[in-house]
Amino acid sequence: MTNTLKAPLNQPEAPASPLLRFYRSSLGKKLITGATGLALATFVLVHMAGNLLLFQSREAYNTYAHHLASLGIGLYAIELVLLAVVVLHAAVGIEIFWRKRQARPQGYSAYQSAGGPSYQSLSSRAMIVTGSVMAVFLVAHLLTFKFGTYYTTELGGEPVRDLARLVVEKFQHLPYVVGYSAVLVLLGSHLRHGLWSALQSIGLLNAGVRPLVVGASGVLGGGIAIGFLLLPWAIYLGLVS
Numbered sequence: 001m002t003n004t005l006k007a008p009l010n011q012p013e014a015p016a017s018p019l020l021r022f023y024r025s026s027l028g029k030k031l032i033t034g035a036t037g038l039a040l041a042t043f044v045l046v047h048m049a050g051n052l053l054l055f056q057s058r059e060a061y062n063t064y065a066h067h068l069a070s071l072g073i074g075l076y077a078i079e080l081v082l083l084a085v086v087v088l089h090a091a092v093g094i095e096i097f098w099r100k101r102q103a104r105p106q107g108y109s110a111y112q113s114a115g116g117p118s119y120q121s122l123s124s125r126a127m128i129v130t131g132s133v134m135a136v137f138l139v140a141h142l143l144t145f146k147f148g149t150y151y152t153t154e155l156g157g158e159p160v161r162d163l164a165r166l167v168v169e170k171f172q173h174l175p176y177v178v179g180y181s182a183v184l185v186l187l188g189s190h191l192r193h194g195l196w197s198a199l200q201s202i203g204l205l206n207a208g209v210r211p212l213v214v215g216a217s218g219v220l221g222g223g224i225a226i227g228f229l230l231l232p233w234a235i236y237l238g239l240v241s
Contacts, residue, residue, distance in 0.1 A: 029092050034201030036089035037194050043082060044187070048227040054240060055231070058164035062153060066160040090135060097128045123193040130190040137183045144170060171235035180232050184225045191221030 022028040054061040068075055123130075145166060153162035171177055195217035199205050205213055234240040 029096055030201040032092050033089060033096070034198040036085045036092075037198040038202075039085050040082075040089060041191060041195060041198070044191075045224060048224055051228065051231050054164055054167060055234070058153075058162075058168075059155065061164040061167075062160060062162060063155060065163045066155060069161065086135075086138070090131065093128070093131060121193060123189045124197070127190060127193060130186040133183060133186050134190065167231075168235050168241060171232040174236060177232045177236045181229055184228045187228070188221045188225030191224060192218045195220060 023032070050061075050064055053064050071078070145163070148166055149169075151162035151165045152159050153165070154160070171180075196205065196210070196213045199213060200210070231240065
């Protein structure tokens with residue numbers, strides 16, 4: 001009697017967790033990009049408001065920066081959450097873009113801006129480009145300011161970081177101001193489409209209010225970009241020192 005070896009039967013794959021199924025679904029990806037996009041837009045708005053404190057005085061700006069630093073482990077936790085949101089937003093956005101490219105590799109021979117129910121525009125078509133540029137800029141921005149030269153000053157007799165001095169020092173150079181401005185224009189473009197698209201992705205828009213929200217997103221995106229641009233140009237022109 002001859003013994004025969006039988007190939008093991010294919011074992012069924014373990015069912016994916018509900019969280020993983022949600023991530024893999026098209027609805028899940030829309031909700032993730034929408035929620036993370038709104039969270040990042042909120043952070044950008046708060047960051048812009050903090051920057052404008054330098055118009056008041058160096059002391060006001062350094063007080064704000066020192067208050068954040070004094071959060072200690074709380075600040076690290078916030079930064080880790082922000083990093084996770086950025087990575088998740090970027091990863092899902094790239095995956096959505098790649099799947100669209102695979103579904104239609106040829107692309108269109110011509111585009112029409114902001115027409116029809118899709119509200120397609122240059123901003124919407126360039127999201128992957130503007131997002132990629134901002135990702136690179138974020139790394140450079142952190143290296144320049146968060147991990148940049150550590151000047152010190154005193155607030156109420158206590159030695160603290162003089163971040164205002166570093167900001168003023170950097171924006172006194174025209175090439176840096178011009179490069180910073182170019183990135184902020186791209187940020188405005190990204191927000192112009194991203195804000196209303198995020199609200200639509202999480203189900204807060206309908207056909208009746210969509211035109212109004214699309215317009216408001218353009219105004220808000222442009223306003224945030226301008227808010228960021230005011231300080232570097234004011235410093236370069238000698239209006240803030």
